Amino acid sequence: MxxxxxxxxxxxxxxxxxxxxxxxxxxxxxxxxxxxxxxxxxxxxxxxxxxxxxRVGDAIFKQRSGVLGVGIVSKCGLLTPAQLAGLGRLAETTGCLYCKMTTRQTLIFLIPSDRLEELRKGVAALGLRIGVFGEIVRNVKACAGNKDLCQRALSDVFNLGGELQERFMNRPTPRDFKISVAGCHRGCTDPYCADYGIVATGEDTYKVYLGGRGGSRKPVHGTLIAEEINGEGVVALLEVILKTYTECAEPKERLCNTIERVGLERFLPSEDFLEKYRSREEEDFLSFVGLEG
Amino acid sequence: MASREVNLERIRSAVDRCCKTEAECKKCEKVGCLIGYCQLTLDYSIQKRSFRIPGGSRHIPRRDFKAYYQSDLLLALAEVLLQCQGCRDNHEEECVINVTRSALELALLGESLNYEGSALLYLMQVNRLNPDIGKELMQLYEKNKPGRIPEA
Structure with missing residues (x-):
């Protein structure tokens, strides 16, 4: 386009x-x-x-009732006590009717339309931001995957999820592009149904699933395209995927449909590429048990 | 994948009892021995505080054909099954409990079964394959189940 x-x-x-x-x-x-x-x-x-x-822009929607719904994004749904308290104060001072936690881990404020700028400033002051919507990379969804929040988490997903969000959120794509990170294969954040789904299999080892789609009448499971790669590899691979997607997609075509039309092969990373980002965790185990090489 | 209730030290003790020691083996093969591999795997997991053994299933020493004492293996395998979290569809091959189970199973049965993330389903599988071992394993599993009142 x-x-x-x-x-x-x-x-x-x-x-x-x-x-x-x-x-x-x-x-x-x-x-x-x-x-x-x-x-x-x-x-x-x-x-x-x-x-x-x-169609892109900030996640600000005029509702049927006349109020504005404003989406607020944090780092993968994490809030510090100060941010939480600040949001509470902001809700009161901006005349917020009520708040809603969304499935994408954003927080919706329902406010009178003349209070938007006040909310914008308040949100920015708390180190948060107004969400995005449309044909772009959306905010990154991550599970409760770290040592404080989950017994089963293999990795700290907030580091990787935060980096992905910081780097890719709001980047234009042919159709909305959703990223989901999970700290183990149980996949509480539905990484198998995300455009780019990441599943931790170790401390810095991940599997990547591509081309999933959730929240539709025709849900699609993504396909495994890379495993045993580190966080750096996950980021590098996403750069390549977004470039290929933009090159191959027809206007407004969701990634799963592009893959169906042009074939998954166009999106598969080469072994040379993956090798650069291979996790060394197995080597660590082999070295421990005396099976090096 | 395991969670907070797992007691790897208990499995380690049960596995230790299966070791034939250098008194019988002459020389310890360590990682080349099914029991030695279990011990190293459990030590790795305890030290790293991780239930995942990267590549653990792939490197089980399948060419160890030593004869172990069946009663010790049964006790160790029952302990492993008691520690299994019953992940069912979320079963992970590289879970330390599964890797240990696979190695003990090989030592006990001489073959590998497909584990479906459930101790009870596994016990039924073993029973189908070898009713005698299956019965004994089931009895040990039931006997050592937490919460069971010991017989007078």
Whole structure:
């Protein structure tokens, strides 16, 4: 899909990568958002429907009841006591009706539409951020996978999940792209149904499943494309996958459908690639028992 | 995969009793021996505080054909089955309990069974394969089950 440059808008105050069109789902949102977005509405409204423009933006939705639903993202759903207390105060001061914890581990605030900027500032001050939606990499979902939260966790998933979120969240993709990390093969965060599902099999050893889809009438299980790779490999592989996906996908095509159309082979990493990121945990065991080499 | 209730030291003690020692073997083969492999695997797990043995199933010394004392093996295998967490569909081949079970099973039965993440299903499998061993193993398993009141 051709990207369209909008000089002075994309890549500036919208905090989106240059060269991508930004469109929001509701007219109300344009009206309540800042100057830049009003400007964007004026410039591209006429071509949105001709070009099949990307639907991306902040997770702010005008609800049927008239209030705004605002998604707040933390690092894989983790909150410090200070953040939790701060959110409580913010809920009261912004006139929040109530909050909802979502299946993607974000927190929805339902607030009057004229309190959005106040909430935005408050959320940023707590080291949190407003979520994203649309045809982009979404926030990363991770299980309760560390030594404090789970008896079965093999790895600390928040390190890897946090890095993935920091690096990839909000990156444009042909269709929404969901990442899920689990600290063991039980997969409490449904990594087998994520576009990019990661399952820890050791302290720094992971399996990667590609092309899953959950939350649909036609759920799809992802396919195992890499195992025994370390966290660095998981990140490097995702870079390659996103590039291939963008090259191969038709507009608005979900990854599972692209894989079905062009074949999984296009997405499979080479052995040379994987070898660079192989976990050395088995070597550690072999060395312990005296079976080196 | 195991959780908090697992007592690896208990398994280690039961496995230790299966060791024929250098008095019988002359020279300890360590990792080349099924019992030695179990001991090393359990030590690794205890030291690393991890229930996962990377590559543990693949490296079991399947060419160890020594004859062990059946009664000791049965006691050790029963202890392993008592420690199994019954993960069923989430059964993990590289779990230290499974690796130990596989090695003991090989020493006891001379072959490998497909473990389905359940001690009871396994006991039924063993019973089908060898009713005598199966019966004895089941009795030991039942006898040593936690919460069972010892007979007077």
């Amino acid at each position: 051709p990207a369209i440059e909008i000089p002075g808008v994309a890549g500036t105050s919208c905090a989106q990568p240059p060269g991508y069109i930004i469109m929001f789902t509701t007219l109300e949102y344009f009206q309540i958002s800042g100057k830049c977005r009003r400007c964007l509405l004026g410039q591209v409204a006429g071509i949105i429907f001709k070009t099949g423009v990307r």
